[in-house]
Structures are given as structure tokens and as C-alpha cells.
Amino acid sequence: MSFCHYQNELPSILKEKNKQKMNNRINQLFQNKQNNILSIYFTAGFPNLNDTIEIIQELEKNGVDLIEIGMPFSDPTADGPTIQQSSEKALKNGMSLNLLFDQLKEIRSSVNIPLILMGYINPVYQYGVERFCKKCAEIGIDGTILPDLPLDEFKEFYQSYFEANNLHNILLITPQTSESRIREIDKSSSGFIYMVSSASTTGAGKKVEDFHRDYFEKVQNMNLKNPRLIGFGISDRATFKNACDYASGAIIGSAFVNTLTHSTNFKEDISGFVKSIL
Amino acid sequence: MMYTNIDELKRRYLEIIESEEFRKEFDQLLKNYVGRPSPLYYASRLSEHYGTKIFLKREDLNHTGSHKLNNTVGQILLAEKLGKPRIIAETGAGQHGVATATVCALKGLKCVVYMGALDVSRQAPNVKKMKMLGAEVIPVHSGNKTLKDATNEAMRDWINNPVDTHYIIGSVVGPHPYPDMVARFQSVISKEMKSQLLEQTGSELPTRILACVGGGSNAAGAFYHFLDDEQVELIGVEAAGKGVDTDETAATLTVGSPGILHSSRTYLMQNNDGQITEPYSISAGLDYPGIGPIHSHLFKSGRAKYLAATDKEVLQAALLLTQKEGIIPALESAHALAALEMLKMKPDDVNVINLSGSGNKDMETYLDYFGY
Numbered sequence: 001m002s003f004c005h006y007q008n009e010l011p012s013i014l015k016e017k018n019k020q021k022m023n024n025r026i027n028q029l030f031q032n033k034q035n036n037i038l039s040i041y042f043t044a045g046f047p048n049l050n051d052t053i054e055i056i057q058e059l060e061k062n063g064v065d066l067i068e069i070g071m072p073f074s075d076p077t078a079d080g081p082t083i084q085q086s087s088e089k090a091l092k093n094g095m096s097l098n099l100l101f102d103q104l105k106e107i108r109s110s111v112n113i114p115l116i117l118m119g120y121i122n123p124v125y126q127y128g129v130e131r132f133c134k135k136c137a138e139i140g141i142d143g144t145i146l147p148d149l150p151l152d153e154f155k156e157f158y159q160s161y162f163e164a165n166n167l168h169n170i171l172l173i174t175p176q177t178s179e180s181r182i183r184e185i186d187k188s189s190s191g192f193i194y195m196v197s198s199a200s201t202t203g204a205g206k207k208v209e210d211f212h213r214d215y216f217e218k219v220q221n222m223n224l225k226n227p228r229l230i231g232f233g234i235s236d237r238a239t240f241k242n243a244c245d246y247a248s249g250a251i252i253g254s255a256f257v258n259t260l261t262h263s264t265n266f267k268e269d270i271s272g273f274v275k276s277i278l
Numbered sequence: 279m280m281y282t283n284i285d286e287l288k289r290r291y292l293e294i295i296e297s298e299e300f301r302k303e304f305d306q307l308l309k310n311y312v313g314r315p316s317p318l319y320y321a322s323r324l325s326e327h328y329g330t331k332i333f334l335k336r337e338d339l340n341h342t343g344s345h346k347l348n349n350t351v352g353q354i355l356l357a358e359k360l361g362k363p364r365i366i367a368e369t370g371a372g373q374h375g376v377a378t379a380t381v382c383a384l385k386g387l388k389c390v391v392y393m394g395a396l397d398v399s400r401q402a403p404n405v406k407k408m409k410m411l412g413a414e415v416i417p418v419h420s421g422n423k424t425l426k427d428a429t430n431e432a433m434r435d436w437i438n439n440p441v442d443t444h445y446i447i448g449s450v451v452g453p454h455p456y457p458d459m460v461a462r463f464q465s466v467i468s469k470e471m472k473s474q475l476l477e478q479t480g481s482e483l484p485t486r487i488l489a490c491v492g493g494g495s496n497a498a499g500a501f502y503h504f505l506d507d508e509q510v511e512l513i514g515v516e517a518a519g520k521g522v523d524t525d526e527t528a529a530t531l532t533v534g535s536p537g538i539l540h541s542s543r544t545y546l547m548q549n550n551d552g553q554i555t556e557p558y559s560i561s562a563g564l565d566y567p568g569i570g571p572i573h574s575h576l577f578k579s580g581r582a583k584y585l586a587a588t589d590k591e592v593l594q595a596a597l598l599l600t601q602k603e604g605i606i607p608a609l610e611s612a613h614a615l616a617a618l619e620m621l622k623m624k625p626d627d628v629n630v631i632n633l634s635g636s637g638n639k640d641m642e643t644y645l646d647y648f649g650y
Contacts, residue, residue: 074554
């Protein structure tokens, strides 16, 4: 498959495209806010099947800037024990992509912040990638994070569907990613770049001083066109603040999922969690 | 997430394994350490029983009792050249774990083996062997606690340790270059078959080759040098478990559909939502919900044919070989033997069975079932 035809597009169409991109809530967020952006991940269908909407609403109410909704997968190879367990429980509860889309169909009547779906490629592949992208656009999803979909595959097979539906596919970089590869990812990225804090699966719970300061600084000085959020191992105010020194903000997943695991009152506990970070 | 790990391997594996230095060392170890070439044995009483000619490629006689060592010897040499001091592996039945722990002992490298907690308790003797060989065995408690979960955990380890660690995958699965690399290391099986067949039958081409398929490494090795010899029938035999029409099966090509798992696009056992379902087989070594992409390709192109044998058929086939030839096969290999019942074979046909492993590890299962 070739995407060379984009080079032949008329400038007016390009302008239209750029305008569309600006309408994507992720772009709007980064345009309006350059520091201390807090993104929170949770697994859809956990702890209970129908908690999805309430969790999203409470997160927005408490000042979270961006939400990553986890699509649970049976084999989450990029995730540590916390998200493995929440995914397993969510699937046992009966969560599926069909059901998640059904739960989210009215979400834009009450929630305004950008929403991202995060998960693994196989359930999306089975749903049909084009159908998935269309459904996301219909609901008002702004982006996806699919850690087991490599850049080259994305470009060759799927990018056109994402672009047609104004959906950003967020790509990841790690301390091992070479400078030339970071440039390539920056070129092909829209929305933001997900900077994995250290070589790790999620929830590794590293200490602040374990982060690769030189890697953070190197990327910071590369003048990338995309903003960056730092994720993996961010769990509290100290790690969040540290990450914010090197990027527009940070992403918290496992620590929040842990809070939900032990929560008896979402309203109180979500508010308490967000306050403990910001 | 594994891009950097895989990229290094992808860029360097061919140049390394095709170098003369590597070939020399690999061939030496295969000969003097693994014990190759493995015999090609004409099974006369089994042949008489089926009214055809049956040869057994005796991979069960390799050091550590299976074909698995061919691959781990190759990969440990590669890890050395890549300068990786730490080795990780996944294992189901424990054969690949033992083969990995063995080469790590041979080279003095640190070895960590991930094994589903259920398999740890089912395959206690192999766990003890790995420990005696100096490996650390980590029981995996996620999912259904079997091979797939062990593979997930090994991948997580690799993501967490991208610099000093080489991951020795045990089959023709996982991201490129593993399916190709493992098939190359196992291809010594079909290379030897050709010269042994020429010597014993006057032709290097048999009528057909049969091999069991889980991930599919022994089958890939047994088919490799015959792929272009279109007249040679290639037959892979999957584990039907309690039957392909039940939920307790591991026959991926029969019941599965295309999907993406462990960085491979291949046939998978999955539900309509793309969640991977748990396979079942009496043989822990075939208990994988996917299949090497090589086999998906051979299946779709029609170059190879794939059958499935049930636990019951497999146990009977194992008993038949034991009592006709005095060879107790691994449960995995007995799947290939069970397919003999399903084929129409002519008296002059030359059938080669890849006897991938020894039944030593399965004695408890056999004794329980047959009541000896």
C-alpha cells in the first residue's frame, strides 16, 4: 500500500486538514496548556463492568486534563501486575470493545476533555481497524495508544483510516530509542509523543532518581514538533513534578488503578487521588 | 516497546550466523555436544504394521532428549557474539527451559526461565533439572499460568532489560527475526534427512514428512530443505486435545483465525473480541494458542497439510511405537505418529516421522493412563 498520493493533494485540502487537526481536543489541550498536564489511565470494566462513565466524569470534574481509557486484553505484554490484574478482572466482568463503545456513545454530552483509547492491536484488528476508527470519530474519541503496533505497520496498513477520522495514534519512545528513530516517530506523530520514563513495563515503581535524566534532557533539546508526556512509573506528586520538568506533563496509570481497586467511594477517592498529585 | 531489542537482532543475526567462525563453532557443538547427526532409523515392525515404509528421525536421542537443543546452541552462540551476559527463556513442558539452562551452563551465562505456575507443578522433574543446571526458574501466576503467560512474562522481562539480555525464544514464533532464525537453526534436521535418505533409500526425497506442531519449530526444521521439493508431502499434526469440536483443544489452524499476538501476525485461538483463548492438550509442549507464521503461510498456500490428533489417539500411537520398536516417544512427537492412522499409504511410500523428543518426561502420564 502506498501513501504517496498525499503529496499530490491540493493546498486547500491541506489547510482543511490542519483546521480539522486543530479541532482535535488533544491539539487544543496542548495549545492551551504547556505545563503540568495530568493524564490518567484506567481500565474499562474495572473494578465493575459499568464504572466507565462515572470514573471519566469524576476525573474531569477534579481537573484531570486527559484520560486514557484502557481496552482490556488477555495478554497485556507491556503492562505490569496492576494493569494485568485489572485487565483480567475487566474481561471476567464481560468487558469488550463493542460494550465499551456502547457505554461511551453518549460521553460527549457530559465530558469535554480529550479521550484516548489505549490497548493492544489484536482486539482492534478483529473489530476491523477502519470500523474502529470510524466508531471513535462518531463517539468523539481523540486518539489511541497501541504499544504493540509498530510504526512501520501503522504507516503501511492503517494510517489512512486514522487520518480520515481525525484520530491521533500516539507513538511511544523509550530510553533505548535512537535519535534517528525519535525523529522518525516525531515526523509520523500527531497529538503528542508518549515518552516511556525508563526501560520498563507499566507500574514498575521506580524512584525519581532512577529516571534517565540524560535521556529526558536529550529529548527535551531535540526541538521536536510534537509535545511530550512522560509515562510509566509516575505514581505520586514527586514523580509527577519531576516528569513535568522535562515534558508538558505526565501520565499516571497503575497508581490510579490501585486506588480504584481499594475504593469504596469513587467520588471521594478519585478526588483525593487527583489532589494528592496536583 | 521491544523495537530496540528486536532491531539490534534483526540487523545483526544473519551476518553473525552466516559467518564462517559461527558456522564452525555451531557445527562442532552440534556434532560433539548435541550428538548429531541424529540417526534416521527404519522402523521395520511399525512399517509392517501399516503396510508402508516408515523412517524415524531420532531427535529424541539428542542431548537433553529433544530437538530443542539445536536452537538453543545456535542462540547462545549468537548471544555471546552480541555480548549479552544474561539469558531469558519461556518454557511450557520444560524441554526448552532445560535446553536453555543447559547451554547457559555450557557458556557460563546467567539464565532466567519463566514457566507458568501450573506447568511448574506439572513438570517438577524438569524444574529441578533447570535449577541443578544453575538457572533461576520463575513461576508465572498471571492468566492461566501456562506457556502463553510464561511468554508474556519473558517479553516483559526483555522490555525491562533491553541492554544486557538476550531472549532465547524456543519456537518459530514471536517477532521477526525469531521465526526465521529458529527455523534456520532447526533446519539441520531436514539437511541430515536428505543425505540419510539418499544413503538408505537411494533418493533424498521421501513421499511425505510428518511432524507435530505447537509453535512449530521441529516441523519447520523437518520441512525446511524440502519446501522447494513440491513432490514431497509435508504434514503437520496439531494437538486436538479432547477434540477440535470441544473447547479443550490446541489445534490452532483447525479452530483459529488470523490475528496478532507476541508480535506475529498468524493464526490464533481467540474469541470474537480478539481475546486469546486458553488452549488445551495432554502435551504441555503443544499447549500454545498460536502457531508460527511459517506454518500459517504453508497452510494458506497449501504447501503443507495440517491434521489434528486427539489425546486418546496420541496415547495409543505412543504405546504402539513403544511395543513395536522399543522407543517411548514424547507425547508431542506421538501426535505425528497418530497421523499414520489417518493417511492412505502405499507399500512403497517412504514416510519420515520427525520423532522430536523422548518420552522420559512423560512417564507419569503414560503410567497413569495405561495403568502399569
